[in-house]
Each structure stands twice: as structure tokens, then as C-alpha cells.
Amino acid sequence: MERISVIAPVYNEKENIPILIEKTEQVLKKRFTSYEIILVDDGSTDGSKEILDKEANKNGHIKVYHFTENNGQTAALAAGFKLCTGDLVVTMDADLQTDPEDIYTLLAYIDDYDMINGKRETREDGLKRKFSSFVGNTVRNFITDDNIKDTGCPLKLFKKEVVKSYYLFEGMHRFLPTLAKMNGFKVLEVPVRHYDRQYGKSKYGVFNRLFKGLKDAFAVRWMKKRKLKYKIEMGE
DSSP states (O other), X not given: OOOEEEEEEESSOTTTHHHHHHHHHHHHTTTOSSEXXXXXXXXXXXXXXXXXXXXXXXXXXXXXXXXXXXXXXXXXXXXXHHHOOOSEEEEOOTTOOSOGGGHHHHHTTTTTOSEEEEEESSOOSOHHHHHHHHHHHHHXXXXXXXXXXXXXXXXXXXXXXXXXXXOOXXXXXXXXHHXXXXXXXXXXXXXXXXXXXXXXXXXXXXXXXXHHHHHHHHHHHHHHHHXXXXXXXXXX
């Protein structure tokens, strides 16, 4: 039986943490006996730290790691990728705007692909956020010569070889499908559900996130053009 790791960055999500754990465990138990839920606390200041420790103390499947300060989403995911032990790896946000049940929607394609990227079919966000996401994805694809429609969807499924191949820099969480393709892996995008927040508020501004993403897109473009490509001639 395969082992699965679910990784979720956490930053000031105290109301959502218990619900996230309960829902995710209920989903994983349907198929997996070997699993871990890795929650990376990105310097929370609202009491999330204490709630996370309490949950980890009573459940051996919960692995909690605390940053000493707020380092951002890419750092949290990079730490999770380094620490996870699953044959399969899922990323999701702690805000419950995606449904853990949709992990199985992505799993249906894992035999033929190395990474499955969720695509939020209905965005339960404001018009300004939807617009910035559309513009951001369109321009990023133009710059990086890719065709991913929703690189910002937090729900993603990877084979372990994919996450172990990443060497991430700040802001690179926006380009995980593109980076996987650069490393020679097969990537598919699949529709998933999306919900409005019940608790808390978004931690990321719309337009500063947009401009940072565009700046990082040029870095990814440079990496693609500079990627080493060679074949070794095999003797008879």
C-alpha cells in the first residue's frame, strides 16, 4: 500500500486547523492506512501554534513544524517537500477553500502522469481577485511559454520523485507545474471545486502578488532557456 503525505502551509488559521485535520483524515482513511499530514506553521501569531501542537500531541499522523518567523508560502512548501515521506504528495492550503475529497479526483490520473494540478473551475473570490488571477496566469504562461490555466490552485498531487527534484527559490510556488515539466515530468491539469472562506482572511494582497509573480516569471523563463540538455553516447 502506498504512503501519502498531505502538506499545508499554515499562517494565522486557528479556526480552520481542527476542521482541516478532521476533513483531511476522513478522506485519507478511505483508501490509505499509511499517511501523514504535514502542517508547516509560517510564523503564526494568532494562537495557531498552540492549536497545532495540541493536535500533533494527540495524533501521530499529524506532523507539525514551526518557522521562527514568517518566511512565505514557497518556504513552507519547500520544507514540507524536504520532510515528507510519502510515495504520493498532496499540497493544499489551510483555508479550506479547496475540498480534501478532490484528492481522489486527482488520484484518478496518477498512473499516467507525474503531477496533477488542480484547476478551480468556479472561483469563489471577489471580481478583483479573479481578474488578477486571470491576468497573472495569462501573462505568466506567455513569458514562460507554458499552458497552465491555474498555477495558483493550492490543490496539487505529485509523485515523490517530482517534489524531491525541486530546488525552490522565493516565489517559485507559483510555478510548480512549469518546474516539473522542466525536470522532465508529465503534468496534467484537472478541474476541482473551490469555496469561499468560512473563517479568517486572505494573507496575500492581490496586486503585489500579481507583480511579484510576473517578476518571478522572467526568472523561470531564464531558467528554461539556460537548462542543460545533453545525451551521453552509449558504447556497444
